[in-house]
Amino acid sequence: MPRDSAAPLPLVHLRVVERGSGVALAYAGKLFSDFGAQVIKLEPPGGDPLRREPPLVGTAEGPQSALFAWLNTNKRSVTRLDGIGDCDVLLDGRPPVERDGPSLPATIQAGISWFGESGPYRDFAATDTTCRALAGIFAGTGPAEGPPSMLGGMAGAAVGGIAAFNAVAAALLSGAPRRLEVSIHEANIAIAEYQAAQGVTHPMVEHRYGVNRFAPTCPLGVYRCKEGWLGVTIVTPAQFRAFCDMIGAPEVGQDPRFVIGFDRLRHVEELEALFVPRLAERTAEAWFEEALRRRLPLAVVPDMATLLATPTHRARDAFGTVRIGGAEFEGPTLPQRLTRTPPLAGGTAPKPGEHDGQALPARPSRKPARAAGLPLAGMRVIDLSMGWAGPLCTRQLADLGAEVIKVEACQYPDWWRGVDPRPAFFEERQYEKDLRFGLLNRNKIGITLDLTAPEGAALLKRLVREADAVVENYAREVLPKLGLDYPILAAERPDLVMVSMPAFGGTGPWRDARAYGSTLEHASGLPSVSGEAHWPPTTNQLAYGDPIGGLNAAAAVLTALLHRRETGEGQHIDLAQVECIFPLVAPWILAQSATGSPGPRLGNRHPVNVPHGCFPCAQDGWIAVAVTDDAAWQGLCRAMGREDLAADPALATAAGRREREGELEAALAAWTTGDTADAAMAALQAEGVAAGAIRRPTKLTQDPHLVARGFWQPTERPWLGQHDQPSAPFREAGAGPFPVRRPAPTLGESNAAVLGGLLGLPEARIERLKAAGIIGTEAVPVSARKARAAVG
Numbered sequence: 001m002p003r004d005s006a007a008p009l010p011l012v013h014l015r016v017v018e019r020g021s022g023v024a025l026a027y028a029g030k031l032f033s034d035f036g037a038q039v040i041k042l043e044p045p046g047g048d049p050l051r052r053e054p055p056l057v058g059t060a061e062g063p064q065s066a067l068f069a070w071l072n073t074n075k076r077s078v079t080r081l082d083g084i085g086d087c088d089v090l091l092d093g094r095p096p097v098e099r100d101g102p103s104l105p106a107t108i109q110a111g112i113s114w115f116g117e118s119g120p121y122r123d124f125a126a127t128d129t130t131c132r133a134l135a136g137i138f139a140g141t142g143p144a145e146g147p148p149s150m151l152g153g154m155a156g157a158a159v160g161g162i163a164a165f166n167a168v169a170a171a172l173l174s175g176a177p178r179r180l181e182v183s184i185h186e187a188n189i190a191i192a193e194y195q196a197a198q199g200v201t202h203p204m205v206e207h208r209y210g211v212n213r214f215a216p217t218c219p220l221g222v223y224r225c226k227e228g229w230l231g232v233t234i235v236t237p238a239q240f241r242a243f244c245d246m247i248g249a250p251e252v253g254q255d256p257r258f259v260i261g262f263d264r265l266r267h268v269e270e271l272e273a274l275f276v277p278r279l280a281e282r283t284a285e286a287w288f289e290e291a292l293r294r295r296l297p298l299a300v301v302p303d304m305a306t307l308l309a310t311p312t313h314r315a316r317d318a319f320g321t322v323r324i325g326g327a328e329f330e331g332p333t334l335p336q337r338l339t340r341t342p343p344l345a346g347g348t349a350p351k352p353g354e355h356d357g358q359a360l361p362a363r364p365s366r367k368p369a370r371a372a373g374l375p376l377a378g379m380r381v382i383d384l385s386m387g388w389a390g391p392l393c394t395r396q397l398a399d400l401g402a403e404v405i406k407v408e409a410c411q412y413p414d415w416w417r418g419v420d421p422r423p424a425f426f427e428e429r430q431y432e433k434d435l436r437f438g439l440l441n442r443n444k445i446g447i448t449l450d451l452t453a454p455e456g457a458a459l460l461k462r463l464v465r466e467a468d469a470v471v472e473n474y475a476r477e478v479l480p481k482l483g484l485d486y487p488i489l490a491a492e493r494p495d496l497v498m499v500s501m502p503a504f505g506g507t508g509p510w511r512d513a514r515a516y517g518s519t520l521e522h523a524s525g526l527p528s529v530s531g532e533a534h535w536p537p538t539t540n541q542l543a544y545g546d547p548i549g550g551l552n553a554a555a556a557v558l559t560a561l562l563h564r565r566e567t568g569e570g571q572h573i574d575l576a577q578v579e580c581i582f583p584l585v586a587p588w589i590l591a592q593s594a595t596g597s598p599g600p601r602l603g604n605r606h607p608v609n610v611p612h613g614c615f616p617c618a619q620d621g622w623i624a625v626a627v628t629d630d631a632a633w634q635g636l637c638r639a640m641g642r643e644d645l646a647a648d649p650a651l652a653t654a655a656g657r658r659e660r661e662g663e664l665e666a667a668l669a670a671w672t673t674g675d676t677a678d679a680a681m682a683a684l685q686a687e688g689v690a691a692g693a694i695r696r697p698t699k700l701t702q703d704p705h706l707v708a709r710g711f712w713q714p715t716e717r718p719w720l721g722q723h724d725q726p727s728a729p730f731r732e733a734g735a736g737p738f739p740v741r742r743p744a745p746t747l748g749e750s751n752a753a754v755l756g757g758l759l760g761l762p763e764a765r766i767e768r769l770k771a772a773g774i775i776g777t778e779a780v781p782v783s784a785r786k787a788r789a790a791v792g
Contacts, residue, residue, distance in 0.1 A: 003317055003342050003343075003344070003345050004342075007340070007341060007342055008036075008340075008341050008563075008567075009035055009036025009341060009343075009344070010035050010036060010338065010341040010559050010560065010562060010563030010566075011032055011035040011036045011037040011559065011562060011563075012036035012037065013037075013363060013566055014032065014037040014038065014088045014089065014172070014363075014562075015037065015038045015040070015086075015087040015088050015089070015360070015363055016029060016032045016033075016037050016038065016039045016040070016087060016088060016089040016090075016091060017039075017040045017042060017084060017087045017089070017090050017091065017104055017106065018039060018040070018041045018042060018075070018091045018093070019042045019090065019091070019092050019093065019094060019104070020092055020093030020094035020112075021048050021049050021050060021093055022050075022093040022112070022157065023050070023067075023071065023128070023154045023157035023158065023161070024093065024112050024157040024158070024160035024161040024164065024182075024184050025091055025092075025093030025112050025161070025164075026048075026050060026068075026071035026072060026093075026161070027071060027154075027157065027158050027160075027161030027162070027583070028091055028110075028112065028160075028161040028162075028164040028165045028168070029041065029071075029072070029075060029091055030070075030071055030072065030073065030075075030161075030334070031161070031162070031165040031334065031336075031555060031559075032089070032165070033072075033073065033074040033075045033347075034073060034074055034333075034334050034343040034344045034347065035334070035336075035341075035343050035344075035559055036344070038076070038360065038361060038363070039074070039075040039076065040075070040076045040077075040078055040084055040087070040355070040360070041072060041075045041076065041077045041078070041350065042078055042079070042081065042084070043077055043078070043079055043352050043353065044079065045079050045352075045353070046352070047352035048068065048072075048352075050065060050067065050068040050071065051064065051065050051068045051352070052065060053065045053067050053068060053608075054067070054587075054591070054599075054607050054608065055067065055587065055590055055591035055594055055595060055599070057069075057324070057327045057329060057594040057595065058327065059324065059325030059326050059327045060325060060326050061325045061351075064324045064325045064327060065324075066322070066324075066327075066329055066331075066590040066591065066593075066594045067154075067586065067587055067590055068324075068349065069322050069323070069324035069327075069331075069349035070322050070331035070332075070349075070586060070590055071349075072349040072350065073322055073344070073346060073347030073348065073349055074344055074347035074348070075349070075350055076350055076354070076355040076358075076360075077350035077351065077352055077353055077354045077355055078353060078355050078356050079352065079353040079356055080353075080356055081104070083356075083357065083358075083359075083360070084104060084360070085105075085360065086104075086105040086106065087104060087105070087106045087107075088106065088107050088108065088172065088363075089106055089107070089108045089109075089110070089168055089172070090103065090104050090106035090108070090109045090110070091110055091112060091164065091168070092109065092110065092111045092112065093112050093113070094111075095113060095123070096111065096113055096116075096117045096122055096123070097123060099111060107172075107175075107177050107178075108168055108171045108172060108177070108178050108179075108180070109178070109179045109180065109733075110164055110167060110168050110171075110179075110180040110181070110182055110730075111179075111180070111181045111182065111733060112160065112161075112164045112182045112184070113181070113182075113183065113184065114126040114131050114183070114184050114185055115131075115183055115184075115185045115705060116181055116182075116183035116185070116186065116709060116731075117181045117733060117734075118708070118709055119705040119706075119708040119709045120704055120705050120708055121134070121185070121705040124685055124690075124692075125628070125632070125685060125688050125689060125690040125691075126690050126692070127609070127626040127628060127690045128152075128153070128154055128155065128156040128157050129150050129152065129156075129606075129612070129624050129626055129692075130624045130625070130626055130690045130691055130692035131156050131184055131185050131188065131692060132150070132151075132155070132156040132188055132191075132692075133150070133614075133623075133624035133692035133693065133694050133695065134185060134692040134693060134695055134703070134705075135156070135185055135186075135188035135189050135191065135192060135695065135700075136189065136191075136192035136195070136196065136695040136696060136697040136699075136700050137156075137188060137191050137192050137541070138150050138151075138614070138624070138694055139195075139206055139208070139622075139694050139695065139696045139697065140195060140205070140206050140207065140208055140214065140542070140697075141208065141214075141538075141539075141540055141541065142208055142211065142531075143208065143210055143211060144207075144208050144209055144210050146208070146614075146616065146622060147604065147613070147614040147615070147616065147622055148208065148614050148622055148694055149211070149530070149531055149532075149538060149540070149603070149604065149614075150604050150613075150614055150624060151526075151530050151540045152530075152587075152602060152606060152607075153529075153584065153585075153586075153587045153588070154584070154586065154587060155584040156184060156188050157184060158583050158584055158586075159184070159187045159188050159190070159191070159548070159551065160182065160183075160184030160187045160188070160729075162187075162551045162552060162555055163182055163184075163187035163551065163729045163730060164182040164730070165555055165558075166396060166400075166551070166554050166555050166558055166730075167180050167182055167375075167400070167728075167730035168180065169555070169558035169559065169561075169562060170375035170376050170397075170400040170401075170558060171375045172562060173375060173376060173379070173558070173561055173562060173565060174372070174373075174375040174376070174377070176372040176375075178375070178732060179732065179733040179734075180730055180731070180732060180733060181730065181731055181732075181733045182729060182730045183709075183729050183730075184729075185705075185729075186706075186709075186711060186726075186727070186728075186729035187551075187729035189700060189711075189726055189729070190392065190547045190550075190551065190726075190729075191541065191544070191547050191548075192697040192700065193436075193439055193440075193547070193697075193726065194388065194436060194542060194543065194546075195542070195697035195698070196439075196697035196698055196700055196701075196726075197435040197436045197438075197439050198216070198435070198436060199696075199697055199698035200435055200698060201435070202215070202216065203698070204216070204262070205542075206696050206697050206698060209265065209268075211531065211535050211536070211538055212536060212538060212539050213265065213268060214518075214539070214541075214542045215261075215262065215265055215542075216261045216262050216265070217233070217234065217235045217261030217262075217264070217265070218234070218261055218264035218265040218268050218271065219232045219233075219234050219243075219264070219268070219271065219272070219275070220232065220233050220234070220518055220539065220542070221536075221539055222301050222522060222527050222536050222537040222538070222539060223275075223276055223279045223280075223536070224276075224279070224280055224536065225279055225280060225282060225283055225284040225286075225287060226280055226281060226282055226283050227283040227284065227285070228283055228284030228285065228300055228301070228302075229284055229300070229301040229527075229528075229536065229537050230279060230284040230287050230288065230298060230299070230300065230301065231298060231299040231300070231301045231518070231519060231521075231522025231523065231527070231537075231539070232298055233297045233298070233515075233516045233518045233519050233522075234261075234264075234296075234297075235261060235297075235516065236419070237259050237260070239296060239297070240253055240258060240259075240264065241253035241254070242294050242296055243275075243296060244275075245294075246287075246290055246291070246294055246296065247275050247278040247279065248278060249274060249275065249278070252271070252274060258271070284300045284301070285300055288300045291513075292510070292512070292513055295512075295514045296514060297513075297514045297515050297516050297519045298519070299513075299515070299519050299520075299522040299523035300522075300523065301522045301523070301525065301527050301528060301537045302523075302525045302528065303525065303528045303598070304525055304528065304529070304585075304588050304589055304591075304592035304598040305592055306525070307524070307525040307585075307589065308330060308589065308592060308593060312504060312505075312508045312509060312510050313579070315507075315508055316337070316505055316507070316508065316576060316579070317333055317342075317345050318332065318333055318335075318576075318579050318582065319331065319332060319333060319345075319582075319589070319593075320332075320333045320344070320345030320346025320347070321345075321346040322346050322347065322348075322349070322590075323346075323347070323348040323349070324348070324349040325351070327594070329590060329593040329594035330346070330589070330590075330593040331346070331586055331589060331590050331593070332579070332582035332583050332585070332586055332589060333345045333346070333579075335552050335556075335575065335576065335579035335580045335582065335583070336552060336555055336556035336559055336573065336575065337505070337556075337573060337574045337575060337576065337579075338556065338559060338560055338563070338571055338573050339571050339572050339573065339574060340563075340569060340571035340572075341559075341560070341563050341571065373401065374400060374401025374738065375400050375401055376397060376400040376401040376402040377401040377402075378401075379397070379401070379402040379403065379468045379469070379561070380402065380403045380404075380405065380466060380467045380468050380469075381394055381397050381398075381402050381403070381404045381405070381467065381468065381469045381470070381471060381557075382405055382407060382460075382463055382464060382467045382469070382470045382471070383404050383405065383406040383407065383444065383471050384407055384470060384471065384472035384473075384474065384479075385471050385472055385473040385501070386408075386414040386415050386416065386473065387414070387415055387416055387473065387546065388416065388436075388440065388517065388543065388546035388547065388550065389473055389501055389517070389545070389546040389547070389549040389550040389553065389577060390471055390472065390473035390501055390550065390553070391406075391414070391416070391440040391441055391550070392440055392546070392547055392550030392551065392554075393471055393499070393501075393549075393550040393551070393553035393554045393557065394406070394444065394471050394554075395440055395441065395442065395443065395444070395550075396550070396551065396554040396728065397469075397471075397554055397557065397558075398442070398443035398444050399442075399443055399727075399728040399738050400728070400738070401738075402468075403445065404443065404444040404445065405444070405445045405446075405447060405463065405467075405750075405754060406441060406444045406445065406446045406447070406745060407447055407448070407449050407451075407460065407463075408446065408447075408448050408449075408747060408748075409448055409449060409450045409451065409452075409456075410448050410450070410747065410748070410773065410775075410776040410777075410778060410779055410780045411450060411452075411773070411780045413431060413448075413747055413779050414437060414441075416434060416436045416437040416440065417431035417432070417434050417437050417747075417779070418430055418431050418434050421781070423781065426778070426779055426780075426781045429719060429778070429779075431747065431779050432718070432719035432720065432746055432747065433719050433720055435720065435723060437744055438715075438717060438720050438723060438725075438743065438744045439725060439726065439744075440744070441744035441745065442715065442725055442740050442742065442743055442744050443740060443741050443742055444742075444744065444745060445742075445745060445749075445750045445753070445754060446744075446745025446746065446747065446748065446749045446750055447748060447749075447750050447751050447754045447755065447775070448747060448748035448751060448775045448776055448777070449774065449775060450773060450774045450775075451482050451484065452482065453772070453773075453774050455769070455772070455774055456774045456775075457482055457483060457484055459755065459759065459774075460484060461484075461488075461489065461492045462492075462759050463754070463758070463759065464489045464492045464493050464496065465492045465493050466758060466759075467493065467496070468496075468497065468561065469496070469497040469498065469499070469557050469560075469561065470489060470496065470497075470498040470499075471498075471499050471501075471553065471557065472498070472499070472500055472501070473500070473501040473502075474500075475502075475512070475514070476500075476502050476506055476511050476512055477512065479500075486498050486500070486572040490570060490572075493570070494570060495564055495568055495569065495570040496570040497557055497560040497561055497564060497570050497571060497573070498570075498571075498572050498573065499553050499556050499557050499560075499572075499573040499575055500572070500573065500574060500575065501549060501553055501575050501577055502574070502575075502576065502577070503515035503519065503520060503523075503576070503577050503578060504523070504576050504577075504578055505574055505575075505576035505579070506574045506576075507574070515545070515577070515578075516543055516545070516546075517541070517542070517543025517544055517545035517546035517547070517548075517549075518539055518541070518542060518543050518544065518545070519545070520544070520545025520546075520548075520549070520577050520578045520580075520581055521539060521540060521541065521543075521544040521545050521581060522539065523578045524545075524578055524581035524582060524584070524585055525585055525588075525589075526540060526544070526581060526584060526585050527539050527540070528598075529585070529588040529598055529599075529601060530601070531601060531603060532601065532603040533600060533601045533602075533603070535601075544581065544584075545577050545578065545580070545581055548577075548580045548581055548584065549575070549577035549580045551580075552575065552577075552580040553573075553575050556573045556575055557573070560573060605661070606626065608628075608654065609626045609627055609628050609654070610627060610654045610657040610658050610661055610664070611625065611627055611636075611657065611661060611664045611665050611668055612625065612626045612627065613625065613665055613668075614694065615665075615668055615669045615672040615673075616669055616672060616673050617672050617673060617675060617676055617677040617680055617693075618673065618674065618675055618676050619676055619677075621676055621677035621678075621693065621694065622677060622693075622694035623672055623677045623680050623681055623684075623691055623692070623693050623694060624691065624692045624693075624694060625668065625672075625684065625689065625690070625691045626689075626690040626691070627657075627689065627690075628690055629654075630652060630653060630654070631688065632688060632689050632690065633646075633651070633652075633657065634646055635684070635687030635688045635689045636668070636684065636687065636689050638687050639671075639683045639684050639686070639687045639689060640667070640668070640671045641671075642667065642671075645664075645667070651664075677693035677694065678693050680693075681693050700726075701724050709737070710727070710736050710737055711726060711727045711737060712724040712725065712726060712727070713725045713726075713727060713737065713739070713740045715740050715743050716743065717743035717744060717746075718746055719746065720743070720744075725740045725743075727740075746777070747776075747777055747778065747779060748775060748776055748777035748778075749777070751766065751775050751776075751777070752766060755769070755775070
């Protein structure tokens with residue numbers, strides 16, 4: 001529903017200064033400004049270079065960047081340091097080499113850069129695309145023969161901006177002065193973690209299988225319908241049977257060749273030949289309505305005009321009006337939908353230096369600082385989530401020092417432990433051996449509680465009394481049925497902060513829709529602007545929506561906790577995960593609203609940088625290259641030894657190079673093929689050209705920059721053994737990464753410590769809970785659950 005103009009803003013007590021340039025910096029600042037903070041943007045006299053980034057919109061002052069305007073709503077612009085005074089936060093987007101010298105007085109300082117403040121890539125020339133290439137994001141997307149398909153836009157920088165906001169918000173909660181550094185590169189590794197983990201034991205998950213094809217499941221892609229396009233993600237055997245029933249082919253759903261996703265992927269040509277013609281018989285909207293009834297994870301894949309007009313999104317205020325220089329258009333609203341203190345929906349971007357010489361509003365006095373140490377030390381979070389999105393949210397809170405108590409049930413453990421129903425899975429405790437679960441649940445305490453049992457639900461309420469926040473991603477109806485929804489839990493702890501993570505939000509006709517991370521990407525419209533123009537709408541990741549939703553959920557929790565620190569008020573957060581992807585789609589949403597078109601699909605090309613793309617290298621490698629300006633063009637020519645191209649006046653400008661783009665791409669590919677991706681990257685970087693090797697996710701542990709920064713932390717865990725844990729993407733400046741303090745918990749590992757220690761239950765009662773199956777340390781097979789239910 002639209003924002004109540006009388007609703008308070010949760011960060012109005014903060015003063016934040018932005019210094020430097022870049023989308024990650026601006027997006028971190030936007031998270032502060034749209035939640036009410038005084039954000040002062042320090043620009044050079046000619047204005048932030050982002051003011052010239054497409055899409056451009058005509059104004060009385062000439063063309064203005066719609067992207068800049070959206071990133072900078074509700075901020076102040078100054079071109080002089082005088083008059084700023086002290087501030088709570090300094091967000092510094094200048095390259096690390098430029099940060100020496102006097103700084104502004106700020107309690108929290110955060111340097112945001114592509115690769116952090118140390119390591120061999122520190123001073124690399126980079127773009128959003130080349131950075132994501134090095135983060136392992138592109139290797140598995142696109143045609144099997146290559147090149148990998150590289151999503152354009154600002155997706156990587158947006159993830160970096162969220163990471164910076166989360167680190168700073170946690171530091172503000174501690175109150176202790178800190179200087180932080182944030183690596184956009186490391187932040188984006190969260191997107192590739194699934195493949196990095198599964199690829200260790202299932203190498204096929206990081207291979208390319210073709211456009212809209214991803215291991216370990218099938219079908220997962222976008223298909224033409226009688227009208228529109230349908231995003232399909234089928235994972236479980238039951239879903240496949242239901243999908244086959246829906247399209248009128250029940251016998252296919254019973255075929256033993258197609259039970260497992262990997263098997264279906266091996267027969268994808270046969271399966272698509274069967275169901276693609278059937279999907280074309282009805283509209284995408286009709287199939288989606290049918291999928292809602294059958295609870296299948298399907299979604300209409302909208303174009304930008306359709307997305308902006310979707311009633312479900314408009315009812316939730318998902319788009320707001322952005323203003324700059326007299327022009328108005330729409331852009332995504334922040335997805336952190338705090339029910340008591342929602343963000344501003346849109347706003348006005350400032351002119352360069354508009355607020356020079358103006359007095360700044362007074363600020364409330366600061367709250368006393370807590371002890372130094374990890375920023376969230378002393379906070380307690382109850383984690384009721386499973387899978388990827390929710391656990392990534394709570395992992396980030398745990399990495400920042402919160403005590404996170406993960407609650408599972410022996411009957412229904414986290415599905416990222418595995419969902420194999422066969423007896424050997426339980427007998428051999430295979431549910432303790434999944435590296436995905438290990439990565440996402442480090443630094444957490446684990447207990448089991450059967451919440452369907454009244455005593456289990458009562459114990460959870462007691463835990464909530466001792467907690468600051470609860471995170472859950474159950475289907476919308478589950479917690480109300482158990483008597484554990486927000487109103488009930490808030491009665492136990494009135495200042496409780498709780499985030500729920502339904503796919504499309506907790507209200508509206510799609511509130512019960514089932515979705516995976518890929519379903520969320522499909523529904524966001526991102527595939528409609530991705531890939532080559534002659535391809536179908538193109539899925540960019542196996543499950544983009546999951547990590548993006550998790551990082552945004554952490555930002556929502558931290559914002560609500562900052563509000564609670566000032567007011568004592570808790571609140572519920574209704575986080576629609578699909579809306580979390582809208583900022584990644586922002587360049588095209590803004591172009592559609594401002595100009596009437598999102599622009600052409602460019603594949604691996606770029607609207608400004610020429611040449612720009614993904615090129616083959618020796619040893620089956622690939623490299624992303626971006627020529628960002630005319631000086632970089634000359635550097636590219638030097639690296640290739642092509643003095644003839646460097647001297648050609650027709651190629652001296654981007655416009656001239658655009659005329660011969662295909663020729664230049666062929667010349668660049670001929671050169672890159674002669675060496676490895678890392679050697680080509682080194683040669684290009686030596687000439688100041690943005691370039692990044694396309695890393696496979698499983699090879700990230702060998703990346704020399706990540707190794708030099710200590711990003712991978714060896715960790716020992718029962719059943720899993722030694723494994724490498726990726727670090728959080730932020731750290732105290734000049735220090736190593738925040739530590740992995742404990743491995744992911746085994747099932748029910750801390751039952752006695754939490755129930756006996758924190759809640760004070762006597763040992764005899766804990767034994768009775770074990771005997772009743774309310775707690776335990778071993779997962780219960782489906783057959784045993786049914787037998788116990790029959791006896792009961």
